[in-house]
Amino acid sequence: MSNLSPTSLAVDGSDFRIGIVAARFNDVYVSGLLDGALKTLKDAGVAEGSIVIERVPGSNELPLIARYLAEEGSFDAVIALGVVIAGGTRHYEMVSDSANYGLQExxxxxxxxxVAGLIxxxxEEQVKERCVGSxxxxxEFGQCALEMAQLRRKYC
Structure with a gap:
């Protein structure tokens, strides 16, 4: 985990249902995030059949499918995973900002x-370190989903 991440809480996820929407753009890196999130969820007891994964073309498409999953009514939390790497134009800022805002909404x-799991x-080196590296x-995104699902159960 990164040095500034919160200490993980022990969460029993055995009765949670988690939706995951993951971009296919920058797939090697997004798949690394997905693998890490899945391992954390399964280690906490979330059954494989209680995890639904949907893939979308890119990070800009994450909010819509995250909304479909959330409105479906049976998920305790949704994790959205995407990777955006800066390029020669500011297009990456537009994509990352709109995806993050849309997920919060x-x-x-x-x-x-x-969980806005956007890197x-x-x-590419920064992204690699965070998705498939040290x-x-x-x-962390998986742990966040577990803790937020637990809080949702407490208050809803």
Missing amino acids: VAIKTKVPV VGDN IPKGA
Whole structure:
């Protein structure tokens, strides 16, 4: 985990249902995030059959499918995974900002926790380290979903 990440809480996820929407763009890196999130969920007891994974073309498409999952009504939390790498134009800023804002909006409107598992890097090396390297952000996103699902159960 990164040095600034919160200490993980022990969460029993055995009765949670988690939706995951993951971009296919930058697939090697998004798949690394997905693997980390899945391992964390399964280690916490979330049954494989209680995890639904949907793939979308890119990060810009994450909010819509996250909303479909949240509105479906049976998910305790949704994890959205995407990777955006800076390029020669500012297009990456537009994609990452709109995806992040859209995911927050989904969570607030549906009252279902949505983990914005977006990695935005200035270069491929930064992204690689966080997705398939020494900073396991996928695991952190999975842990966040577990903790938020537990809080949702407490208050809803």
